[in-house]
Amino acid sequence: MEVIPLLKQLSETSGLSGFEGPAREFLRQTWQPFVDEMREGKLGSLIALKRGSGDEPRPKLMLAAHMDEIGLMVTGIEKGFLRITRVGGTDRRVLLGLEVTVHGERDLPGIVAARPPHVLPAEERKKTVPWTKLFVDVGLPAEEVERLVSVGDTISIQREMTELKNRRVAGKAMDDRACVAVITLALEQLARMQHAWDVFAVATVQEETGLKGATTAAYGVAPDLAVALDAGFAEQPGVSEAGVFPLGEGPSIGIGPNFSPGLVARLKKVAEAHEIPYHIEPTPGDSGTDAWAIQISRAGVPTALISLPIRYMHQPVETLDVKDVERTVRLLAVFVAGLEENFLEKLAWNTTTEGVDKQ
């Protein structure tokens, strides 16, 4: 599969948290040739099983990336203009003037509107427009808007993925469809590789609104081991603090209480063995990703997180380096293929009264 067309399709498909239908249907078709079984979780996550070659009962690995994206929701209609609120962590600063699609009785193109600067007091012009003064304009007569749009309809950002120089691409939903693409491409590679474990590829729902899909899908899958993949912060002008990594230098692997030390060590080892560049991302607490929910599913799951660096997170121009995607695919595929049947034994904690854990 070509990487860039896949990223384009995934980024442009709509699927707001709780309304992931179009993204799920696309993935159902795309994953079909690579997996043995597929089903939907009760909240809508797509759960695919690719059986391993080991003896039954085989251990279960869950790979999770969320397919929901942030966006807007209609809260009211006034003079034909839509009042809006956000679904997930949508950034007010990027909304004004943005072209959007209102998912009403039919999809309606629209523009995020506010009063023009010419009529505003100087003080107000210097402030980000508050939600109460932002509207979506679909350019139709008020009575038609009333007929076609209801409170609760979702609004997605309308932005084609754009290819920048040096195989970098910018799109509206790279968080986290880029990692959904990583899982897709890894499944494709695994179709040509041997792996002992059963692999459950899961495109989760409602991550942006509280890890809901990961919570419920992890219960359903009951994995022995899990790797979540999500967008991480890439360096950009004015952003270079700790936990932020350069674009184009590979994914990062999280380290901290959310993650199984032994699993992290394995990922590092695999990356090094295959000369895949990576960074270590110190994560002192909540990783803010599906990994946080999966780790405490049922009786607990050893979990890791691979982050793909992305600039301008939660903005219509989420930018990534395609090379990072390819490296992450490789890392994931060789990690899965290299998992020995008894790997879990290596994750056992120290149960003697001496020494420290040496996972």
Add this chain to the structure above:
Amino acid sequence: MILEKLSNAIGISGDEGDVRAVVLEAIQEHVDEFKVDTLGNLLAFKRGTGRNRLRVMLAAHMDEVGLMVVDHDKDGFLQARTVGGIDPRLLPGALFHVGPERIPGVVGVKPIHLLKEGEGEKVSKIESLAVDIGAKSKDEAKKLAPLGTYAAFATQFRELGTTVSGKAFDDRAGCAVLVELLRGERFRFDLHAAFTVQEEVGLRGAQVAAYAIEPDCAFALEGTIADDTPKEKEGSPTTELGQGPAITVMDRSVISDRRLVRLLTGAADELDIPYQFKQPGIGGTDAGAIHLAREGVPAVTVAVPCRYIHGPAALLSLKDFDNTVRLMRESLSRLTRRTLKL
């Protein structure tokens, strides 16, 4: 429709060539003469059918607001400044076409997750933003987008039903009205059409065009601000979509000639064409430069109301557009030397 081609063309002040080509293709079979002057204005002439003919100037500006590259940083990001007025609230998240090759460039801000308390309430100044074209070094950025390279909003024209959206409706809407007028029947007077340059940086093209044309009177055709989203207190000095063409009575650049205002409202009242007044105090148009040409020129501005001008996507009503063309044609048909008597 011609507005689609005009809107999708790129022509930031000082670099209007692409728009001029679109206009020229649309009008050349409908005019008697045309020329491009020193600054780049496209001046077209359509002879009248009457005797002792008035010289009437119709002006619409081809240029649009945009960005210009002014520096490159070590990591390959472009520093840019606005050409004409762009509300900085519109920049984060925007997509631009950089330079003649239309290299895509994006503008992002610090992710919402990393903001300190209150930081998100402030609007970023353009000085603190950068255009990202994917370049990895200063040299690469310089090569791809040298100093002075223009960048325009990357927006495609869309039909939304009874309305349309696109970039640069200020003033491609005016250009489209003028094209429609040129494509129609001859008037009694000599029509001097001026598709002007550099309006957005100070009405520069119109000034020299008006000098050269030496008109008896002039009409600036515009796309003007509509301000009709819900507000705490109703009312606005600007316009509302769907209420017909906007006739400017006074703005920051000109007091419209009362005789021409009466000509317009007279024709509108007679034929039941809806119209609205743009009230004093906001904006300025080519009429501001034209009315001061040589010894002075009676001038007025007529505009198609547009929401969200100077932004990535403006929106206008096709009914307003048609009514603007109709109001202009009907008014111009009634224009005689007597109209201009003091």
